Amino acid sequence: MTPQHYRKADRLLVAADCIIFGFDGRELKVLIVKRSFEPEAGRWSLVGGFVDARESVNDAAARILKRLTGLDNIYMEQLHCFGDVNRDPAARVISIAYFALINIADYSRQLNLEHEPHWCSLKNLPDLIFDHGQMVKLAVERLQQKIATHPVGFELLPRKFTLPQLQNLYEAIYQAKLDRRNFSRKILSLGILKKLDEKEKGSSKKGAFLYVFDRKRYEQLSHEGLKFV
C-alpha cells in the first residue's frame, strides 16, 4: 500500500552501469561491450542494465557484472549517480555507476561472449554512448584516489605478484613513472605484504620474488591511515 503522499510522485527507470577495470601487466583497461538493443544498438557502451524493483541497487550492479563476467565477489564500489534528464535520449533513465576491479586472468576463464566484450586500453577508448565516457573519466579519478590509500590494487593482480608488477600497476593508474627504490621501500614498509620463497621468472632472467597481500595484517592496521603512494 503506497502512502498517499507518494502517489503523485514520478517513477523513473533506474540503471546500473559498471566501469570494469582490468590490468594486463602493462596498461589499465576497461571492459566495454557492443550494445545489442536500441537506442544506439551496435555502439560501444559500458556494461549495464536496469535495476529491478525487488533488488537493491548494489545487488543490481553485482548481478549485471556477474552476467557478463561470470564472476562473483568482485571488488565493486559505487561511483556516482548520473541523473541528467536527457542523458539517455530515448527515455528518462538515471544511472548509478559502479566501478569494479578484476583480475583479467580470472576473468577470461568465465567470460560471457554474448555481448562482444572487449578490453580496451584507457588511452584509445572509443566514443561510448550517452555519458559513459564521463563515467569512465570519473572512475579513473576515483581509482587514483582510492589506490593511494586503500589496498585495492591487489584486486587487479593475480594472488601472487611481484613488486615490479605492482609498480607497473601504479604507474599505469597514475600514468607516471615511479622510482623503483622508493616504491618498494614504501610499499614494504606498510607491512602488509608477505614475501614468498618463489620467484616469478616470466619477465626477467634473474626473476623477481613473489608476494601476497596479507589481508589479516592489514585489518589490524589503521585501515584509513595507510598511504601507498
Added chain:
Amino acid sequence: MTPQHYRKADRLLVAADCIIFGFDGRELKVLIVKRSFEPEAGRWSLVGGFVDARESVNDAAARILKRLTGLDNIYMEQLHCFGDVNRDPAARVISIAYFALINIADYSRQLNLEHEPHWCSLKNLPDLIFDHGQMVKLAVERLQQKIATHPVGFELLPRKFTLPQLQNLYEAIYQAKLDRRNFSRKILSLGILKKLDEKEKGSSKKGAFLYVFDRKRYEQLSHEGLKFV
C-alpha cells in the same frame, strides 16, 4: 516513444535527501526537519523530496534545498545513492543523498519554518528515519576528506572571518584540537586568503584580523594539489 527494450523494466520512486551542514562558531550542525507525512510523520528526518521526471537529480536536490532554506547557489555535492530495497518500508524508494554547506547567518534570514527545521549538533543527533542516520555519518566522513584538500570550509563561514574562527571550524569537523601556530602558518602559506585591515572583536579583547577567501588566487593554483590540513 519508449524503446522496446525499456518497456518491461521497473520504474522506481527516486528521492533526493540533503545533509545540510552549518557552523555556529563552535559546533558543526546538521539541519533536520519534522516529517509531515506518513510513513514516520512527526519524526526527525533530513530534508528531502521526490525527483521529478522532468528535472535532473541535481536540480531536484537544489530545488528541495531552496524550498527549505530559501537559498540559491549553495555549495552542494552528491554524496551517495542509497538503494536498499526496504530502506523506506512504505514503498520502494531509492535516495540520492547530497550534502550542502551553508552559512548559518545567511540562512536564518530566509528560513522557511513550515517544516520545523532545527539545527542539531552532530553529537546529540536524535534518531532519524530510515537510513538518514547513515547518510549523515557518511556525509561527515566525506566532508572531512573534502575540507582537507578543497576550499569548502569558507562556505560555512561568513565572508569575512578570522583565523581562530577558521581553526574552530576545522576542529569541529575533525573533532580534534589543532596547534594554532602550525594551523595559521599552513593556511596562510597557501596564499589564498586576503588579510583585511579590520579586526573582529567579538570573542576577545585584543581582536583578531579578518580575512576573506581569495577565489581568484585559488583558481590560479593547482586546484587539486592544495593541502589544508
Added chain:
DNA sequence: CCAAAAGTGTTTCTATTACACCCATGT
C-alpha cells in the same frame, strides 16, 4: 593589573626525493 585570546619563531623529527651500484641468470 590581570585575565583571555591573538600573534609569532625555532627546533626536532619524520617523510620524501634523488640518485648509483651490484646481483643473478639466460642467451
Added chain:
DNA sequence: ACATGGGTGTAATAGAAACACTTTTGG
C-alpha cells in the same frame, strides 16, 4: 661475457610536529 631486469642504501631536502613567550585590551 654481456645484456636485462631485480635488488638495495645513503645523503639532501622539505614538510610536519612540538613547543613558549609576547602583545593587546576590556574589565
